[in-house]
Structure formats: structure tokens, C-alpha cells
Amino acid sequence: MLEVLADRTYRHLFAAQVVALLGTGLATVALGLLAYDLAGDNAGLVLGTVFTIKMVAYVGIAPIAGAFANRVNRRALLVALDLVRAGVALCLPFVTEVWQVYILIFLLQSASAAFTPTFQATIPDVLPDEARYTRALSLSRLAYDLENIASPMLAALLLAVMSYNSLFLGTVVGFAASAALVVSVLLPSPKPSQPRGIYDRTTRGIRIYLATPRLRGLLALNMAAAAAGAMVLVNSIVLVRSTLGLDASELAWTLFAFGAGSMIAALLLPRVLDKVSDRPVMVGGAALMVVTLLGLATEVATIGLVWPVLLSAWLFVGLGYSAVLTPSGRLLRRSAHAEDRPALFAAQFALSHACWLLTYPLSGWLMTRFGPVAALGVLAGLAGASIVAALRFWPSEDPETFEHTHDNLPLDHPHLHGTRRHAHSFVVDEEHPRWASQL
Template structure:
């Protein structure tokens, strides 16, 4: 897997992703502590609203950015967005009111909503070979996991000597370093898509996404991930500080356990994906996710909840989380042409974060109003229901090469070259010639 780092274009991009993630990870810990400092036992509600604002920015901005990503110089766009994020991070240490957190987070995440799908769509253009791309996806997932594991540890070390506001300095450094690394790489600009109206350009990625069965299944799995993941990200600080009465540093360790589980899965996935279908791996991941969360609920009900049980639960949830999200890039690559890829990646970014938009405020509100056991039970039911829906939307017998007909095209149409009549077979991707999946509504 590490051999992919020898690629001259991918290596700086991976390093840029890594340093930006470390900066973001430090900010995540700092924001949790800032929320607790400003709101006390209502920190879960504040964080739920913070993450909700983040999702609103993602859902609203990403499709628009994806519609125009193939029209702008990709490198300049990414560098400018990194610098915007660094500028916003500079203001976070000076926040004194909760409403200020909300405003700055919206600006920060609006820039991220434009940055992330554009960055992700650049990788398959650099690495067209699927095996190389799979390694890059696993390495990218590993970057997220290393951040989840190491940045909380780094945050814990910093907190031993400094106030949590110092963590935001690491965020600024991360974004600036990412901008410099991206600037050092000559990114290929994709072939522009056909001229279309603004509305069609904005919605095209979502149309392709929702017309593809495996991507509809992926969206259902994203809802399961969001339901369980929101408990980890929103309420860890409450479980550790309020329920268990532990210190700030233990909050960082709880995030690290989640990251460690995700890293274990990421390291195992390249070999697993060579032997198993994406669907098998991802459905196994959601099963692990739900069972681990259910086990934690049982421990709570028995009155045996402890920091060790929380760490073990978060570890296994991290495994399931990574097993679902890591292969998702392969599904997006297979389901789109290069010129449509930025829009489809933006659609995944927006639609998956729409799931978080539902679950983040739900997790924060229920934790504050009803307590941990009820909150976790409701989120588990949501995840289980979403997993069952995914098995129906993404059929086990789905094939990439599908025989289909084009009765609406003339026999001499270029798309029907080397075909016998109007019927032919090829890797099926939703586009202007294939507007509906064969045999599917």
C-alpha cells in the first residue's frame, strides 16, 4: 500500500491531506472543550448545533462547487480554499460567545464543502488504475485514522502545558502547509463537461447518484454511519466529562480509540477488497458498527459502563466506520465518467452529509433531554433500519457489465459501434445515453 507514495503527484497531495487533517483534529478537540467551557453540561447540544451548521454548509455548498469544479483551475481553487480555512482558524481562539462559534464554523465548513469533493475527485484522475486507486483510498482512510489516533494524543500532550486555545495554532499550521503542498503539484484539470444550464450542472451529480443502485445503497449505509458516528463525535465529551467525571485528556483518548479501530480496518481493506466484493465488506462493516453500539447500550443498562468499555466500544465502531467509508470511493469512480466525476463526488459529499445533518442535532438534543441510553437506542434503531434498506437498494447480483438496448438511437449512432442492432453490453454508467438503470425503477 505504501508503494503508492512513490507516485510524484499523489505523494504531496497525501501529505497535504494528512497535515490538514491533523490541524482539523486538533480543532475538533479544542471545539469540544470550548463548548464545554461556554455551555457546561449543555455542551452536547452546542456541539450538535455546531455540527449541524457544518452539515448545512456541506449540503448547500458542495453541489454548487461540484457543478463548477471542472471550469476552474483546480490547483488555484484548492490553495485559495485552504488559505480561507486558515484565516477562519485564526479567529477561533478569540471566541467568547456561543454565537461566534456558529458564524465562524459556517465560514470554515463552507470552504471545506468546496475543497473536499474537488480534492477527492482529483485522485482518480491522477491514479486511473483501480488497484492504485484502491491503495490510495486505503491510505487516505489511514490518514483520517492516524489523525483520529495521533492528533488527540498530541492534543493531550499540549493540554498538559497549555490552555486548549493553543490547539487552534496547529489548525492554522495544517491548512497553510496543505496549501503549500498542493501549490507544489501540477494537478490535471478534467475534460470540461458539455455546456449545461446552472440548474442542470448543479443537480447532474445528484441525478447520476440517485439513478445508480449501488450508490443508493451507499447512501443508506451513510445514514447508518451518521447515526452511530454522531454519538461518537457529539457526545464523547459529555460521556467522558459529565457521565464518567474524567478530565479533558480522556476526551482525547476516547477519540483516539475510535481512530485506532478505523486504522485497523484501513490497513486490512486492500487485501480484503482483492478477495471480497465491496458490498460484502461494507455490509460487514455496518454489522460491526451496530453490534458494537448495541453492546455499549447493554453495558449501560447493566450499570457497568466505564471508560474501558467506552474505549472498546468506540474501537469496534471505528472498525465498522472505516469498512463502510473506505470502499465508497471505488463505487463513485465506477459509477461516473471522468467529466462527471467532480459532480458525483460532490453529490456523495452533500447527500452523505445530509444524513449527518439529521443525526447530529438529534444526538445532541436527545443526549441533553433524555440521556445516553435512550439516545443510543434510537440511533441504533436508525442505523439498523438504514442497513436493511441498503440491502434492498443495492442488489447482491448487481453487475458492472450489463446487456441493454438503445431503441431511441439510430443504428449508425457512434455509441452503437461494434454492436448488433440496438442491444449491446458494456460497463454501465448513468449518463445522457443511459438515463435509467436496466430493470430498475
Template sequence: MLGVLANRTYRHLFLAQIIALVGTGLATVALGLLAYDIAGPNAGSVLGTALAIKMVAYVGIAPVVGAFANRLPRRAFLVAMDLIRAAVAVSLPFVTEIWQIYILIFVLQSASAAFTPTFQATIPDVLPDEKDYTRALSLSRLAYDMESLVSPMLAAALLTVITFHGLFAGTVVGFLFSAALVVSVRLPQSRATEQRGSIYAKTFRGISIYLRTPRLRGLLALNLAAAAASSMVIVNTVVYVQSKLQRPSTDVPFALAAFGGGSMLVALLLPRLLDQRPDRPAMLTGASIMAAGLLAGAAVATVGGAYEWPAFLLTWFGIGVGYSMTQTPGGRLLKRSAASPDRPAVFAAQFSLSHACWLVTYPLAGQLGARIGMAPTFGVLAAVTVLGLLIAWRAWPASDQDELAHEHPDEPHLKAHLEEGHRTGTRSHRHAFTIDEFHPKWPDDQ
């Protein structure tokens, strides 16, 4: 897997990703302490609102940026977003009012919503080989999991020698280092083409391509399944450990580490698996494992007993395994489903639509956990996961192929295009199929 780091451009981008993630993790811890410093007992409400603002920014901003990102110099754009995030982090220690937190969080997360899908869409052009790209996806998954484990520990260590305001300085340094690493490499520019139509059509072009592609409709359903399972972990771990199990707060990281450990294990093993098997069976299996893990969690919460804590950790580990197996290959589907000029818009669509799923499942997990208890909440989220799995199984054909034979209308402007790929008839040919101006609709017989 580490062989892809021999590519200097990717190595610098990967390091930029890790450093920015650690900086973001430090900011998350510092923001919680800042909210408590300002709002006291109402800090939970402040953080809940900040999380909602984050998701609204992700869902609303990403498609707008994706519509025009392929027309902008990638390196300058990514550096600008890092600098905006650094500027917000510099401002946060000086906040004295709750409304100021909300405004700065919206700006920070809007910059992240612009940075992340553009960054993700750049990697396939840096690593065009499918095997290399698969390994890069696994490394990216490992980076996210490591951040969830390392950032809280690093923050705890730093807080022994500095105040929480100092954590924001770490965030600033992270974003500045990320910008410096991006500046240090030359990035391939996507082959930009001027898209016809209104601003509305350009803004939603990525989502339109996404929803007209069967495998991506399946991916969206699997995003829902993954959001349901991960929301149970992210939202209710602390409640389950401290309220239901009556264990100390120091045990919460162990539970989150069990989830992250399962995810990391699969990220290490997945590249070799995907070298031999297609994406669809692996991702559907991952969703099935998540559903089984949630049902197991319902049983553990109902039965209880002396072994509830180790059973709970094993459940979280299993859900982490399924989550990584479902999420990691998603970038391969996006790469296969969009031509280079449309890739930023399609990655932005994935970013926006997947976070729309979390926008639904986060409050669902929180409200159900508080109102009906842990065991029924496990059951409801397992049902949502199974629903996503079934929709994906139905929407994503088992016979999914990259190259499809298809016909075109007998129109003069299509004659040159018909010479591309393998000609199969007067008005038909076969090639790697993506939704674009020549192919507005997926072939009906596929």
C-alpha cells in the same frame, strides 16, 4: 499499502491532506476554547450552533461547487480554497462577538465543502489502477483516524507553552503548507464537457446521477447507518465516560482511541480483503458489526457493573471496526459509478448527502442521550443503523456488475456511441455503465 506513495503526485497530495487535517484539528480545539472565552457557560450552545452551521455549509455548498468544479483548473481551485481557510484562521483570534464566530465558521466550512470533494475526485485520476486507488482510500481513512488521535494530543502539548490563540497559527501554517504541496505537482484535469440545462439542473446533476445509480442508493443507506453509529461515539462519549461511569475527563481520549484503533486496524487490513472480495459484502458486514456494537452498548449500559469500563472500550473498538469497513470502500463505488467529467459532481453529492445524514443523527444522539438515557439511545441508534443496512441490502443488487448490456433508441446521434464497448445487437451493446447523457436511466433488468 505504502507502495502508492511512490507516485510523487499522490504522495504530495496525501501529505497535503494530513497537514490540513492536523491544522483543522488544532482549530477545533482552539475554537472550543475561544467559545468558552467569549460565552462562558453558554459555550456548549455556541459550539452546537457552529456544528450545525458546518453541516448546513457541507450540505448546501458541495453540490453547487460540484456542478462547476470540472470546468475549473483543479490545482488553482484547491490552492484558492486552502488560502481562504488560512485567511479565516488568521481572523479567528481577533473575534470578540459570537456572531462573528458563526460567519467565519460558515466561510471556513464552505471552503472545506468545496475543497474536499474536489480533492477526492482528483485521486482516481492520479491513481487509475483499482488496487492502487483502494490502498489510497485506506491511507485516507488512516489519516482521518490519526488526526482524531494526534490533533488533541498535539494541542494539549502546545497549550503548555502558548495560549489557545496560538493554535490558530498552527492552523494557518497547516493550510499554507497544504497549498504549497498542491502547487508542487501537476494535477490531471478532468475531461470537462459543457452540460446542457439550467443552473438548477447543473447544480443537482451529481445528486441526480447518485440517486439513479442502484449501488449509490445503497451507499447512501450505508451512510445513514454509519452516521447513526458514529454520532453515538462523537456526541455521547464524553457524557458516558464522565456522567455515567464517573471517570475523569482524561479517560475520554482513551475511549475515542478505542474507536479510532478499531477503524485504523480495518483500514490496514481492508486492501488485501478487497483484492479478493467485492465491496458489497464487506460494506454490509461493516454495517452489521456497527448495529451489533450498538446493541452490545445498550446491554453494557443496562447491566453496568465492575467491568462496564473495559466492556465500553471493547464496544467502541467494535463500532470503529464496522465504521471503517463500511466507509472506506465508498470511494471505489463513486469511481465506478461516474465518468471522469461527472466525477467531481458525484463526489460532491456523496459529500453533501452523507453530511445530511449526520445533520439528522448528531442532534438525535444528543437529544436522546440527554432525555432518555444511554441504554435507550443505543437502542434507537441501533434501529437506525439496521434500517440503513436493510435499505442498502434491498437497493444495491447482489449481482451488481460494472459492465451492463442495454439497448438504445434508434436515433442518429446514438449511432457513434453504439460502436463503443461490445456490440450485442442492432441497437444494443455492453460496456461499463454510468448514468450520463446517453444513459439517463439504469437498465430495468439489472
């Protein structure tokens, strides 16, 4: 997996991702402390609003940003967005009112909603070989999981010698370092696409996404991952502190079990995906999450919750979670021309976070209103229904090259070369506005 770091451009981009993630993690810890400082016992309400603003920005801004990402220099765009994020983080220590936090977080997350899909769409251009790109995806997954562990530890060490407001300066350093690393390399920029209207550019990524069967299947699997992930991220604190009566250190180990499962899967997936196609791996990962949640619900309903069982369950959920999410970039890479990838990655970013926008509040409401058995059962049912939808949307036979007939183009069109029936690597574009079976 580490062999891909021999590529200087990718190595610098990966380092930029890592330092930006560490900075974001520090900001997350500092933001919780800032919310408590400003709102006291209402800090939970403030943070809930902050996370809602984050998701709204992700869902609303990403498609708009993706529409324009291929019309500007990609390196300049990424650097500008990093500097915007650094500037916002620099303002956070000076806020005195809750509404100021909301405005700054919207600006910060809007910049992230533009940065992340553009960054993700750049990697397949840097690493065009699929095997190397697969290893890059696994490294990226590891970076996210390690950030969940490293950032709280780093924050704890820093808080021993400085105030929480100083953590925001660490965020500024992280984004500034990310910008410097992006500046240090030349990034490939695909040829610009033909001129399009604002509506066409804004909706293009989502239209390609929803017209591609494998990506409709990916959207369903995103919902399965969001259902299981929300159970872990929203309700672990209730299960550990209230149901089991354990303290904060056990909560940390419980969340670590989920992250460890995700990391194990990320380490194993490159070799697995060399031999097995994406569909069975991703569906199998989703099925593992469903079986685990149902098994834990049965355990809680019959003999009660035991901490070692919860640790094992979250480990398996983490395995399944990473098996679903890590290969998703491969599907996106296969499903669009290079010039359309920023829009398509933006669509994935927006639609996947729309799933979380649903499952986050649903998970918390189910646990609060009906208890852990109902929460586990309903979320497992939602994930299971999502698997059924994915199997229906995403055919088991999913070749890249299709033989197809063009009844939608005149015979003298340059794409046809004098014959309506031909075969080539198939993606949705101007000549192929629908999937091959529908042309």
C-alpha cells in the same frame, strides 16, 4: 499500502491532506477555548451552533461547488480554497463577538465543502489502477484517524507554551503548507463536459447518485455509519463522565478505542478488498456496528456499564465504521465518467453529512431524554433499517459491464453504432439517463 506513496503526485497530495487535517484539528481545540472565552457557560450552545453551521455549509455548498469544479483548473481551485481557509483562520484570533465566529466558520466550512470533494475526485485520476486507489483510500482513512489522536496531543503541547489564539496560526500554517504541496505537482484535469445550465450542473451529481443502485445502497450505509458514529462522538462524554464517573483521561482512551478500531480496519481492508467485493464488506461492517450497539444496550440494561466493555464496544464500532466508509470512494469511482466525478463526490459529501445532520441531534436528544439504553437501541435500530434499505437498493449482482437495449435513442445515434442492443461499462450519463434495467 505505503507503495502508493512512490507516486510523487499522490505523495504530495497525501502530505497536503495530512497537514491540512492537523491544522483543522488545532482549530477545533482553539475554537472550543475561544467559545468559552466569548460565551462562558454558554460555550456549549455556541459550539453546537458552530457544528450546525458546518453541516449546513457542507450540505448546501458542496453540490454547488461540485457543479463548477470541472470548469476551472483543478490545481488553481484547490490552492485558492486553501488560501481562503488560511485567511479565515488568520482572522479568528481577532474576533470579539460570537456572531463574528459564526460568519468566519461559515466561510471556512464553505471553502472546505468545495475543497474536499474536489480533492477526493482528483485521487482516482492520479491513481487509475483500482488496487492502488484502494490503498490510497485506506491511507486517507488512517490520516483521519491519526489526526483525531495527533491534533489534541499537539494542541496540548503547544498550549503549555502559548495561548490558544496561537493555535489558529498553526491552522494557517497547515492550510498554507497544503496549498504549497498542491502547487508543487501537476494535476490531471478531465476533459470538460458539454455546456449545461446552472440547474443541470448543480443537481447533476445528486441525480447520478440517486439513479445508481450501488450509490443508493451507499447512502443507506452512510446513514448506518452516521447513527453508530453519532452515538460514539456525541454520547461518549456522558457515558464516561456521568454514567461511569471517570475523568478526562478515560474519555480520551475511550475515543482512542474507536479510532484504533477504525485504523485496524483501514490497515486490513486493502488485502480484504483484493479478494472480497465491496458490498459484503460494507454491509458486514454496518452489521457489526448494529450488533455491537445492541450488545452494549443489553449489557447496560442488565448489569450496568463497565468501562472495559465500553472500550471493546467502541473498538468494534470503529472496525465497522471504517469498513463502511473506506471503500465508498471505489463505488463513486466506478459510477461516473472522469468529468462527472467532482459533482458525484460532492453529492456524496453533501448527502453523507445530511445523515450526520440528522443523527447528531437525535443521539444527544435520546441520551438526554431517555438514557443510554434507549439511545443505543434506537440508533442501532436506525442503522439496522439502513442495512435493510441498502440490501434492497444495491443488488448482490453488480457488474460494471451491462448488456442493455436503448429504446431512448434513435437508431442513427452515434452511441448505438447501428444496433440498439450492446454492452459496455455502464454509468449514468446523457445516453444513459436511467439505470440499465430501466432503458
